[in-house]
Amino acid sequence: MSSEWPLWEVFIRGQHGLNHRHVGSLHAPDAEMAIHNARDVYTRRNEGVSIWVVRSTDITASVPSEKGPLFDPSNSKVYRHPTFFDVPEEVGHM
């Protein structure tokens, strides 16, 4: 049936100054109802202080099968991690 309400992805900011985080999705006729529904479905136990909703069709995702080429450029750059460098013991904490 084509009358199905659109799907929305729900993002919630927890109590502790964190980023909004994807928690799931739901159906709603519009953005306002999506926020109301998200409150009832995903924050029944004070899980959040703020809600974002985004239409699922508005999200562009990377392609899972292209994971290799997409992330490959960072694979060879191990020097980006601080543990790449030896710090002499005498230097102490750095």
Next chain:
Amino acid sequence: MYAQMVKTDGACVKSLEDMEPQERAFQERIDAGQKIEPKEWMPEGYRKTLVRQISQHAHSEIVGQLPEGNWITRAPTLERKAILLAKVQDEAGHGLYLYCAAETLGISRDEMYEQLHCGKAKYSSIFNYPTLSWADIGAIGWLVDGAAIMNQVPLQRCSYGPYARAMVRICKEESFHQRQGFDVLAKMVKGTPAQKAMVQDALDRWWWPSLMMFGPSDDASVHSAQSMAWKIKQNSNDELRQKFVDQTVPQADYLGLTVPDPELKWNEAKGGYDFGQPDWKEFFEVIAGNGPCNAERLGARRKAWDDGAWFREGLAAHATKAEQRRTAGQAAG
């Protein structure tokens, strides 16, 4: 369980050597404990089996609201009523988490509803039994949610990411359900002899249907073996049933109740209880649609869907109009 006797697609479990490279890579990821995510390649059988299992699980949560909803208006105190309302609302939430997880596999919400309403999709046999007294509400929380937890805790480690994550949320909330049920009964057994008798009667009626929730013995089942290889089932039905009995009998003792099974006996050697078999003929009858409340439950779901049509359409029409007004306003401005 909440998903009972889910048919698995796959004639037999293939060995890694017999698999095409793509399927082999998939199985190796599962064996390594990696999660499979929605848009990734998966065998068609894996997808179909999961759709069946997750949607059946979701339907169970939604239909499961009905037996308890029966007592919201008749709860003995305002506090009990508020608690039961919150519990039933959680069940609706659990259904929604699960429907969304199933939708990531390419089935639409309306298709799933349609399968439930036409009787093609199943839901747990347990919800086709009536709730005759307030003690039944306690028994459902204690036994039915207790049995559900047994099954759902291992499903948090299921190989399909969206299902596993939905189970994490559900398990967090499920413990409240079981405790509130036990609390109802713990209060009643300290009441009048009539109240205590009511609790015993509830246990007598709910014990065997609760054991049936785990499904018939599946040790030799191909469905089970394939689902286990795919890590969408972690334990055999008998294993979980044994665990449930071992956990629940001491709680019944604490409440001063008698478990209605003459064969129930502690077995020191195996470190668990020996117990009798439920009436599997009754189970298959209930699954086939001939339980005490099947018609009533499906009737209530269909009525809710049909009666809500004008509301769903109204909100959709309002959303479309508001959107048109907005775009027209933008064009003019």
